[in-house]
Amino acid sequence: MGHLGRFSGKIIRSIGFRLTLFLVIGLALYLVMAALSIQALVQQTDGLKELSGLHYERALTAAELSRDAEVIAAQTFESILSTNRSVSQEGAIDQDLMELYHYVRKQLTATNEEEQGYLDEIDLWQKPFFASLEKLAQRMEEERLLMGQEQALLNQLQSAAQERPPGTAPLKAQLISQQVISTLLIALKSERNGQLHRLQRSAESSLEQLVDYPKQLAKLQPLVSRTFELRRPVILSHRATLASARKSRLYSQRLTTSGYNYFQSLKKTAHHAAKAYEASAQQAVIVVGVFSIVFLSSILAMVIFIRRQLVERLNHLSDVMSAHVAGSPRKIPTNGDDEISVIGQAFEVFVDARNTAEQRLNQAQEETEQANQQLRKLNRQLLVLSETDPLTEVANRRYFDQKLQDYWQMCMNLEQPLALIMCDIDHFKTYNDRFGHQAGDLCLKKVASALDKTVHRLSDTLLGRYGGEEFILLQANTSQEQIYELAETMRQAVAKMQLKHPDSEQGIITLSLGIAVLLPDGKNSVDQLIRIADDMLYKAKDQGRNCTLQTVPSEDIKLRPSD
Numbered sequence: 001m002g003h004l005g006r007f008s009g010k011i012i013r014s015i016g017f018r019l020t021l022f023l024v025i026g027l028a029l030y031l032v033m034a035a036l037s038i039q040a041l042v043q044q045t046d047g048l049k050e051l052s053g054l055h056y057e058r059a060l061t062a063a064e065l066s067r068d069a070e071v072i073a074a075q076t077f078e079s080i081l082s083t084n085r086s087v088s089q090e091g092a093i094d095q096d097l098m099e100l101y102h103y104v105r106k107q108l109t110a111t112n113e114e115e116q117g118y119l120d121e122i123d124l125w126q127k128p129f130f131a132s133l134e135k136l137a138q139r140m141e142e143e144r145l146l147m148g149q150e151q152a153l154l155n156q157l158q159s160a161a162q163e164r165p166p167g168t169a170p171l172k173a174q175l176i177s178q179q180v181i182s183t184l185l186i187a188l189k190s191e192r193n194g195q196l197h198r199l200q201r202s203a204e205s206s207l208e209q210l211v212d213y214p215k216q217l218a219k220l221q222p223l224v225s226r227t228f229e230l231r232r233p234v235i236l237s238h239r240a241t242l243a244s245a246r247k248s249r250l251y252s253q254r255l256t257t258s259g260y261n262y263f264q265s266l267k268k269t270a271h272h273a274a275k276a277y278e279a280s281a282q283q284a285v286i287v288v289g290v291f292s293i294v295f296l297s298s299i300l301a302m303v304i305f306i307r308r309q310l311v312e313r314l315n316h317l318s319d320v321m322s323a324h325v326a327g328s329p330r331k332i333p334t335n336g337d338d339e340i341s342v343i344g345q346a347f348e349v350f351v352d353a354r355n356t357a358e359q360r361l362n363q364a365q366e367e368t369e370q371a372n373q374q375l376r377k378l379n380r381q382l383l384v385l386s387e388t389d390p391l392t393e394v395a396n397r398r399y400f401d402q403k404l405q406d407y408w409q410m411c412m413n414l415e416q417p418l419a420l421i422m423c424d425i426d427h428f429k430t431y432n433d434r435f436g437h438q439a440g441d442l443c444l445k446k447v448a449s450a451l452d453k454t455v456h457r458l459s460d461t462l463l464g465r466y467g468g469e470e471f472i473l474l475q476a477n478t479s480q481e482q483i484y485e486l487a488e489t490m491r492q493a494v495a496k497m498q499l500k501h502p503d504s505e506q507g508i509i510t511l512s513l514g515i516a517v518l519l520p521d522g523k524n525s526v527d528q529l530i531r532i533a534d535d536m537l538y539k540a541k542d543q544g545r546n547c548t549l550q551t552v553p554s555e556d557i558k559l560r561p562s563d
């Protein structure tokens with residue numbers, strides 16, 4: 001759980017995650033804004049749609065008004081053209097239609113000057129239209145009355161034509177009477193004044209032939225007069241009715257034309273409103289679409305840019321830095337001149353500086369190591385020098401004294417005998433006096449070298465210069481015989497060099513040697529060992545020099561084999 005928590009915490013703290021989170025939030029906000037915009041757009045387009053619908057509704061009302069006017073006119077004319085050409089009791093105009101027309105008209109109100117112009121034109125024509133209809137109705141009423149009288153006259157003429165003439169009347173009179181009635185019947189159907197005038201003269205001419213038949217004359221005379229007196233006003237009335245009808249028709253056409261024009265205008269407005277609505281909706285959709293594409297493309301480009309230019313490069317740089325810290329260097333990305341490149345360049349400078357410092361440190365460590373080695377070498381040399389006699393290059397007195405204690409303690413621990421040989425060059429003072437001090441030094445070196453060559457292969461052995469012309473030798477775990485042999489070998493080695501010394505008994509440089517051998521046990525001491533050797537040397541000098549003396553061998557002292 002702890003590891004998982006640290007892992008998730010690392011992800012949350014990473015720049016990539018936080019940038020992605022910001023982008024997701026931005027995208028969500030955009031979607032909310034887009035949804036709100038679309039909602040506003042829908043509301044706006046609904047408003048435009050409603051406005052367009054309102055225009056259409058008003059156009060339909062205008063069309064209805066125009067149609068109502070048409071219907072009113074049509075019904076009026078239909079009543080005129082009915083079979084008996086009479087007018088109903090209620091009049092020629094349908095009152096319900098009139099009311100409907102005015103109801104429709106009230107619903108129409110102008111919203112601008114152009115519409116007001118159309119309404120004014122409708123109002124201009126509707127008054128004369130209805131007035132003409134009223135006038136037409138009056139004409140129809142007058143015509144109806146005249147036609148009633150004419151019908152009565154026609155009935156009289158028809159019954160006169162069917163009457164059997166009196167038996168006394170001559171055939172001529174009967175024929176003339178028939179001719180007059182036929183003329184009158186034709187006159188009652190005549191529509192033209194000229195024809196009527198000719199028929200009247202014909203009828204009057206026929207009447208003149210009935211002068212000899214006063215009964216027929218008296219009967220036909222009033223019918224002739226009445227027929228022509230009645231027919232003329234009927235023709236006039238009929239023409240007046242037709243004139244009124246034409247006028248009504250004209251006004252009807254103008255009124256319906258005005259209504260139709262208004263309808264066309266409103267229809268055009270509605271069409272424009274619909275077009276505007278469509279264009280607005282289309283434009284809004286295009287704007288939202290283009291904006292969305294641009295916005296989403298920008299977001300996508302931003303995401304790609306952040307991924308490639310920031311997150312991936314930062315991760316790479318972070319990995320490279322971690323690798324350097326972990327001690328496995330990788331190539332540091334330094335291309336470009338932006339901030340990340342600057343960080344890479346700065347890190348490269350830091351790494352170079354660290355590498356340089358590391359190289360210098362290594363170099364310094366190497367130099368220090370070399371210096372230490374040199375120092376150790378010098379120390380060793382110094383140690384050797386401090387332990388060595390500078391003239392003879394064998395152990396000096398200080399070192400010899402120090403090692404004497406160690407040898408003593410070692411032999412005591414191991415219960416081994418420790419032998420000591422003390423050597424002294426014979427008559428060295430006179431050698432110095434004869435050959436000089438420098439020659440004396442050279443002699444000392446040669447003697448020391450000869451002694452060293454004699455003993456240097458032996459183990460547990462130490463040769464030293466005890467002081468002046470005295471040399472001393474330690475040999476652990478040796479017997480009286482062995483040490484004596486060694487002392488003799490040393491003496492003979494010096495003698496073999498045949499160093500001229502005219503003032504000595506043999507004429508050459510010789511040695512006197514005193515030997516002491518003790519088994520260290522706590523009761524004896526180093527000083528005792530030295531004193532015994534020194535005593536033996538003194539005795540050797542005293543016995544004539546160039547010889548080796550030792551104490552009588554002790555039975556206690558036995559050689560113990562070396563380990």
Ligand SMILES: Nc1nc2c(ncn2[C@@H]2O[C@H](COP(=O)(O)OP(=O)(O)OP(=O)(O)O)[C@@H](O)[C@H]2O)c(=O)[nH]1
Nearest residue numbers: 425426427428429430432437438440441468469541
């Ligand atoms: N050239 C030289 N002479 C030294 C050195 N150390 C001591 N001597 C000399 O050694 C001489 C020792 O003389 P002595 O002690 O009198 O003994 P000796 O002359 O050797 O006589 P015996 O010991 O009795 O045989 C002295 O003259 C010292 O000056 C040295 O380092 N170099």
